[in-house]
Amino acid sequence: MESFSGQVGRRIPQEWTSSRPRAQRALELADRLRRRIGAGDFDEGVPEEIALAAEMGASRNAVREALGLLREEGLIVRRRGVGTSVVRPQYGHGLDRLAGLAEILADSGTVTNEVLAAEVVAEVPEPFAARLNLPAGVPAVYIERVRRLNGMPLSLDITYLTGDIGAAVLDGDLAGRDVFALIEEATGAPLGHAELTVHAANANTDVAAVLDIPPGTAIFTIERLTHLADGRPVDAETLHIRADRMALHATVHRGRTTRSS
């Protein structure tokens, strides 16, 4: 931010005539730009500051500050002579194989987890109880974690685990490890398979605050039910994942010749 000392008599920039503080306007403009980036408006490149200021009804200074904020977030890169371009989500989550976040991102940095809850609960919400085949009144282990890569929030994971395996996981290093790895240590055997349902959702206020994004930002919400090798469901999760930092990848094959219209 520039210093404004000793500028008496200088022409007052248009943006100063508003009653909102300048920093606030830059933050709001950054929010609007973040949404447009998420919507793919700038996939071919971000317009020049002057053009963007005109397009967004803002001052050039506000645009410059807002772009500075987005650059600090790693959402855009600005190169002299080349212009400003959008950084696509850096991290990919494959949908071809069952894996935990720390496994997937082992080459990208350090995954750490802020444990918001880790406890035995008597009341399991109906959608999770149904997926885990838990009769009413049977307790389960509840874990809620914010997962960070190199300190940046990537996802908020809500996890319900059944019985003894859940109890063993509670004793594990929840701040540093994937739940999958802890389950496999507890059972001494690799996990089996998982069913995933992927949603795109507008982050609500609570999730947005935890993930450090504006409310309404598009995120992935993934329901994942993981089974032991013998088929028993053991781990029902809802994962809220920042879509500006992570994309999902899959390779699919044509199973059979189809001629349907």
Added chain:
Amino acid sequence: MESFSGQVGRRIPQEWTSSRPRAQRALELADRLRRRIGAGDFDEGVPEEIALAAEMGASRNAVREALGLLREEGLIVRRRGVGTSVVRPQYGHGLDRLAGLAEILADSGTVTNEVLAAEVVAEVPEPFAARLNLPAGVPAVYIERVRRLNGMPLSLDITYLTGDIGAAVLDGDLAGRDVFALIEEATGAPLGHAELTVHAANANTDVAAVLDIPPGTAIFTIERLTHLADGRPVDAETLHIRADRMALHATVHRGRTTRSS
């Protein structure tokens, strides 16, 4: 909507004191509720009208009208004595097999396509040209379609096809058929595989208008590159899919025993 004839002397409801027309307020309230539904706020059930009115700072009449709009859209169901609940996305798109929309939804109704563009273009945007291995200046076939199930918009598909196969697809029934089926008819052989990258994005104004959702609503944006059986890329697409109507499904297996942290 109630009739207000012959109501002279009736106490004026609070909402009438605003200058905005009543229908407009119900539409705005429906937009806010739609976002909250997308954010999962009502997954355990939608509160009663009175509670919702207090929570949203709206009149009970406005809430009733807004819920009526959402019911017409198929986003919620209201049952007397049971209450109001959110309808999860009705249609699933499997990520286990390469398939077109009409194939996937063959049992759910009739897929029809509004063809917005279908032409040979000399200029292929760089991201599509790169994926198709097209040298600069080589033309391709460009197809843009709004895809509807039983008349409801589900997705906006942007498609670039290479050479002769694209030309043959242009001659096909683009309003009634999957592009995959048309490619396979043109080549006389089943397709090979496809790479998918799935993003969650806030719909921009243009996409939102086509898909009939408020701007900013979370949608899937899928980049899909489909190859012939011999491996040659033939079909590069960007699909913008309504996430309130469609979820993505996958079953994944534990590839190997992993002990990474």
